[in-house]
Amino acid sequence: MVTMQQVADRAKVSISTVSFVVNNTKPVAPETRERVLSAIDELGYRRNTMARALASRKSRVLALIYPLLDHRNHHAFVDAAATAAEEHGYSLVLWPIHSDNVTTEITSLIQAGFADGVLLMEVQFEDERVTHLQQADAPFALIGRTGDLAGIDYVDIDFERTTELAIDDLAGLGHRNFSLVIEDLDGTPLARYSPPIRTEATFRAVLAERGLHGSVFRVPHEATAISSLTDDLLREAPQTTAIISMHDEASYALMGRLRHRGLEIPRDISIAAIASSTAIGDLMDPPLSTYDAPGHELGRRAAEALIARLEGRDGPATQVLIACTLHGGASIGPAPSRRPELDVATG
């Protein structure tokens, strides 16, 4: 390993001069700088990350508290956060959660000087990790939202706006009777996960406001519940002509079983997935019309918000909401004038 001292010797300058050119921290005579630069080049010097962190009291590491629930697709999100971090001279460390004392684990990351700040995802409506971070005065940013957001940096999907968009798009096609399909997370660690909560509330509010009708189906993450959904829906809300789904597995099942029941999509019934992705939608036949989750942008902006905070650019909190946008697909269409009779025996 080649050190600053060796570079200094070769360039016939002091070690601090090397530091100045390496970090651009003080003006250095062009000619001296050249000498240093070429010494660095010839020796293949790289400044030692750990020594730098120790001396500067900054690790330049962001810890992403990483949920172990693997039924969600965080890929784009994590990817973008890592990339953004790297572009700003930071690194992203995955911090899997599995201990019971999650909260103390998280702040110790920072107290141990390992990370400068924390990125939190899968945030619950009331999240003790957040309060703990606040108390410990540890820099953090959320992907997602808690209930109380005063002064908190966060980036999240605008579920409210997305829901409204989907309803209005479908209403514009003549639909008047909606069904919303969301995940039922009761009994799971995500019981108070806010996306379904916010979406359901918005769904009801918007329908009421527009004078439209609808039902809500909460579907647990189990094969039996998912496969019985279609029949439940047709029985309990037979007038439905437009389904909005925030449950990809359920969407799949619906597409298949609705056709089994003799309904054609979108001729007889429309279905739109929100907070999903085109990649998933394109697998279906017909391609599912999806309002794509802006995973990439969320990851990037969350990392950047945290970095901004770390670098002292204080000021108002970053509070960003991004709506999902409709991206192709062929599963929505004009509302049918009337629905064909269902062959109930087939169900």
Place this chain on the structure above:
Amino acid sequence: MVTMQQVADRAKVSISTVSFVVNNTKPVAPETRERVLSAIDELGYRRNTMARALASRKSRVLALIYPLLDHRNHHAFVDAAATAAEEHGYSLVLWPIHSDNVTTEITSLIQAGFADGVLLMEVQFEDERVTHLQQADAPFALIGRTGDLAGIDYVDIDFERTTELAIDDLAGLGHRNFSLVIEDLDGTPLARYSPPIRTEATFRAVLAERGLHGSVFRVPHEATAISSLTDDLLREAPQTTAIISMHDEASYALMGRLRHRGLEIPRDISIAAIASSTAIGDLMDPPLSTYDAPGHELGRRAAEALIARLEGRDGPATQVLIACTLHGGASIGPAPSRRPELDVATG
């Protein structure tokens, strides 16, 4: 931040004694140890990661070179690697690749003392990153395999065994005519990606050995190619009764369009997905029979192999191959005695 010195003062011992108990590095009198421990507890001491790394010349960080191709599901894999690392006192850092000079970037991670070792995924048959790491004498482990594997630590799916398993399982059901569907990666950065290469070679070899028949379909990752696959297959290999697919998107499309063409799965034709996952398979109707990729185990073992190497446990290289195992599904069944006539006009 509370330091070792403060702990030492409070416990009325020297700083080295504190270090000994914190790291279990030398015997300490039970009573002294107790004093230190309670001082640590009272003060809330945590040893500084960066100082430790500097002094011990070990960062305890593994860098996962992280591909930016997001059409693959690396979730379980990354997750398991991070968890395993953490269990061994290491951290996993995501290192997104986007520079042109990937190779030098990778070794500089280590030269900068940031990471002790590197985990490489999406390995190509000939991979210059590997040769570069070898030349730089940087510790690394692969997830995947290059062509030349002498002395290299790697963990990979046993595509050969998996392919053989799938063929034999289906042959056991009476199938004699197979089609293999793999991704065509020509023209992409993964042109020499080894899984499809190995799988195709094995497919041909095993069929020949068993006296069975088959065709190979290489399908690019494009909607048009994927949607025309079914017709191509039925035209070019009409006698096929069993499809083995290593291309999830194509599997989806096949399930849908085969039914459109009047073929029932698995009555008329069987389909098995290899290196896939039950989670994906369960979305289909009928549930796709999948030979599940052991992502979780691969991630764990790769991380552990690298750590073993880092900790000087040398000896023969870790070279692990894990076959995918069949996991449920209902898309394979006995070979049909004869296939119903196809309504060619429907295609």
Place this chain on the structure above:
DNA sequence: TTGTAGGCGTTATCAG
């Protein structure tokens, strides 16, 4: 514009 020197918090070596 450049150099000197004192940390940063640990680890590790060597005495006692």
Place this chain on the structure above:
DNA sequence: CTGATAACGCCTACAA
């Protein structure tokens, strides 16, 4: 078993 003390490689006042 315990304690000094010298690294580890870099940053950063403070001097020159």
